Amino acid sequence: MTELRVGLLGLGTIGIGVARILIEQQDLISRRLGKQVRLVAAADRVLDRDFGLDLSGVRLSSDASEIVTADDVDLVVELIGGYEPARTFVVTALEHGKHVVTANKALIAKHGEELFPLAAAKGLQIGFEAAVGGGIPCMKALREGLAANAIESVYGILNGTCNFILTKMENEGADYADVLKEAQALGYAEADPTFDVEGIDTAHKLSILAAMAFGSKIKFDEVYTEGISKITAADIASAHEMGYRIKLLGIAKPHANGELQQVEMRVHPTLVPVDSQIAQVSDSYNAVQISGDFVEHTMYFGRGAGERPTASAVVADIMDITSGFPDGIAHLAPPMGFVESSRREIPTMPIEDAVCEYYIRLMVKDQPGVIAAVTSILADHRISLEALIQKERHASNTVPIVMMTHETTEGNLQAAVSRITGLDAVEEDVLILRKESAVA
Amino acid sequence: MTELRVGLLGLGTIGIGVARILIEQQDLISRRLGKQVRLVAAADRVLDRDFGLDLSGVRLSSDASEIVTADDVDLVVELIGGYEPARTFVVTALEHGKHVVTANKALIAKHGEELFPLAAAKGLQIGFEAAVGGGIPCMKALREGLAANAIESVYGILNGTCNFILTKMENEGADYADVLKEAQALGYAEADPTFDVEGIDTAHKLSILAAMAFGSKIKFDEVYTEGISKITAADIASAHEMGYRIKLLGIAKPHANGELQQVEMRVHPTLVPVDSQIAQVSDSYNAVQISGDFVEHTMYFGRGAGERPTASAVVADIMDITSGFPDGIAHLAPPMGFVESSRREIPTMPIEDAVCEYYIRLMVKDQPGVIAAVTSILADHRISLEALIQKERHASNTVPIVMMTHETTEGNLQAAVSRITGLDAVEEDVLILRKESAVA
Incomplete structure (x- = not known):
């Protein structure tokens, strides 16, 4: 029986999970593939510990570079995470003729455009299903299952930490800082949560999804990114009152203005209709919503x-790579869903050109004429309102005003908000959230 | 550039959709695959009509048997539907060395065990993603995306007609017969709706899902099947009152009792928690929920x-088959997710052994001692109640009673219900629904 030999870099929790499947589900894997997958080697810095798993028969090494060059390894699984030394190990593995599977979104988002051409030139495969959406086979769905479609939009709840925090804030009416502390205590958030709560992790994943959806290059640095740290319990309640729930979404859409094509990519807290399918995705669950011109x-x-x-x-x-092993790799779908030579440089749409509906929350002095001043600025900018709610006065004699606008461009909205912020009666930072009614 | 040549059987709505993609998205398909797909021939009984599509360059024929044997066809798309002549055309196509793609769940459910071994022996592929879940790439997810898992359960909302009817009954408090008429007028239900509303279509799809999930043989005839025609608006309201929504689910689970393995397969209206993800699937949407031992x-x-x-x-x-074409087909995942030689004969669990929680609706005479008589029969059978609701009296002097039980076997429940039905005070047919709390 054909056998593919795996070398594993990193025996952390996910590495142990991978080893566990390869060892415990050997029979299942062979029944499915008619081929065998064998874990031959694994590297980690600390080997002198209980892995909770029988790794006899697996060569344990503290030297990852030994594994990426080893003659008895056909495929390297990179689970080190981060940019370096992960990148160097992956490049070396490819240069030594080894297929690569990784769960490392940062690596793919930042170095994918170096790695994919290298792999294609060598006739090798890079698998990264685990990098976006964890266990959800969403990359395969987008790359293969929806391959007949021109993709029209991608909406993703891609960070479990943020979704856990937002869900708890909504369910308990609690404020961000308190829930973050709780999430940290439970291990759902890191001690330094910046990477998650400021949307960077979501942006990594979105940049990969967008490139796969549209056949474009991965442009992580160009994703417009806002996190959830400015959301208050009051915002969640106001949104709910108007029929919306707040989720941190990664959003990607293609735009064709005549010949010029652009890709819109943004990550920010987003109001979605409370009865939409994506609004039901709670706790640390993830979901990716993909629409195509045929599949809807x-x-x-x-x-x-x-x-x-x-x-x-x-x-x-x-297992996908094993199906094609040793001589059918050329017959697998290309990693990014388009053959490497057809992947295009497509400019990113400037955020100013994005068209959204907006949620605007102001704190204003409780005095006559303020609402008139605010709404006349919006009217100047031809921004029409769908709803305006004036809340009860705060102790500080300020009044929260929440407005929901109809569609306008981000540039126009920002210009109007800048004028509104300049009003004497407007007291605090203005919070702007975006709304997506088109989600399912 | 390598080219795969397609012959299409059936130019109904789906056939036209397929032709439209192959013609209009030619460039997209080539960019993705680095190969070309060309529609060379199509057969339909009636060719003298406007297809709404430029089919010049496509050989139109009124003789499907010409296409399944034609030298210039590499892959046959069967969109005739039903058992025959679809089966004969597919067998002939395979015998003539052509790959097959079909949207025909009836064909796969009834004749799959003839077709898959034939295809495997010839080194050919059969694609049937469209047969289950329509546009949703759920077969690929199960077969490939979740391949590392032992599948623990499959829950599917697999029939849009039923889901449309149940959603409308719930939203409008309307009764089954009225909504069915409306669905028929809108084209969501057939003039003879039996196939959909009695669960047969769902059973076809479930039998395919179960076999793919567990590596077993397809046993459509052994699926326990109930439809939605006995559900009333009052049942939907009672279920809602207790925190549940009613959906027609196809359910498949594996069972290992020592050495013996069994597959549980049932299709019936099912109470699911109102805040579960699957309960949100409304209107004519479909969804498949799959849990695995690793992916959850x-x-x-x-x-x-x-x-x-x-x-x-x-x-x-x-496109999948084109990836492997012409010489890499052996490197694609096998159609049913397990190599043909490893697919097993696994007995179907008798419905009497299924363990469920139950919703029981009785109409009883409004007289003393009835509830005591009913509940003491349940106690005799060691069936404990989670809830009992006695509703207001009907004009006919009967009272509806709704009970929710804890877990028991179907056999035990049926024995108890048979005794309850024998009570003088129990007036009408007893309705039994099953509840699934384990859905996400």
Whole structure:
């Protein structure tokens, strides 16, 4: 029976999960593929510990560079995370003729445009299902399942930490800082949560999704990114009152203005209709909603992180590559869903050109004429209102005003808000959130 | 550039959708695959009509048997539907060395065990993504995306007609017969709706999902099947009062009792928690929820029918086969997710052994001692109640009683209900629904 030999870099929780599947589900894997997958080697800095798993028969090494060059390894699983040394190990593995599977979104988002051409030139495959949406086979769905479609939009709840925090804020009416502390205590958020709560992790994933959706290059640095740290319990309640729930979404859409094509990519807290499918995605669950010109709306839901779900996605990639091993790799779908030579440089749409509906929250002095002043600025900019709610006065004699606008460009909205912020009666930072009514 | 040549059987709505993608998205398909797909021939009984599409360059024929044997066809798309002559054409196509893609769940459910071994023996592929879940790439997710998992459960809303009717009954408090008429007028239900509303279509799809999930043989005839025609607006309201929504689910679970393995397969209206993800799937949308031992819960949501979504799935299959064409087919995942030689004969669990929680609705005479008599029969059978609601008296002097039980076997429940039905005070047919709390 044909056998593919795996070398594993990193025996953290996900690495152990991958090893566990490869060892415990050997029979299942062979029944499915008619081929075998064998874990031959694994590297980690600390080997002198209990892995909770029988790794006899697996060569353990503290030297990852030994594994990426080893003659008895056909495929390297990179689970180190981060940019370096992960990138160097992956490049070396490819240069030594080894397929690569990784769960590392940062690596793919930042260095994918170096790695994919290298792999294609060598006739090798890179699998990264686990990098976006954890256990959810959403990359495969987009790349292969929806391949007949021109993709029209991608909406993703891609960060479990943020979704956990927003869900808890909504359910308990609690404020951001308190819920963050709780999430940290529970292990759902890191001690330094910046990467998650400021949307960077979501932007990594969105940049990969967008490139796969539109056949464009990965442009992580050009994703417009806002996090959830400015959302208050009052915002969540106001949004709910108007029929919306707040989710941190990664959003990607293609734009064709005559010949010029642009890709819109933005990550920010977003109001979605409370009865939409994506609004139901709660706690640390992830979901990706993808619409195509033929398939219409589709959604993929599941665990976006965790040892076992992430390992499930890593091993699915290994099994795909094993199907094509040793001589059929050229017959697998290309990693980014388009053959490398047809992937295009497509400019990113400037955020100013994005067209959205907006939620605007102001704190104003409780005095006559303020609402008239605010709304006349909006009228100057031809921004029409769908709703305006004036809330009860705060102790500080300020009044929160929440407005929901109809569609306008971000540039126009920002110009209007800048004028509004300049009003004497407007007291605090203005919070702007965007709304997406088109989600399913 | 390598080219795969397609012959299409059936130019109905889905056939036209497939032709439209193959013609209009030619460039997209080539950019994705680095190969070309060309529609060379199509057969239909009536050719003298406006297809709404430029089919010049496509050989139109009124003779399907010409296409399944033609030298210039590499892949046959079967969109005739039903058992025969679809089966004969597919067998002939395979015998003539042609790959097959079909949207025909009846064909796969009834004749799959003849077709898959034939295809495997010839080194050919059969694609049937469109047969289950319409445009949703759920077969690919199960077969490849979750391949590292032992599947623990499958729950599917697989029939858009039923889901449309149940959603409308709930939203409008309307009764089944009225909504069915409306669905028929809107074209959401057939003039003879039996196939959809009695669960047969769902059973076809479930039998395919179960076999793919567990590596077992397809046993459509052994699926326990109940439809939605006995559900009343009052049942939907009672369920809602207790925190549940009623959906027609296809349910499949594996069972290992020592050495013996069994597959549980049932289709019936099911109470699901109102805040579960699957309860949000409304109107004619479909969804499949699949749980695996590593990935935990996942769900796939989208359009389960319609020209364009179904065509999307058909062309995705064509593109998969084109990836492997002409010499890499052996490197694609096997159609049923397990190599043919490893697919097993696994007995179906008798419905009497299924363990469920139950919703029981009785109409009883409004007289003392009835509830005591009913509940003491349940106690005799060691069936404990989670809830009992006695509703206001009907004009006919009967009272509806709704009970929700804890877990028991179907056999035990039926024995108890048979005794309850024998009570003088119990007036009408007893309705039994099953509840699934384990859905996500």
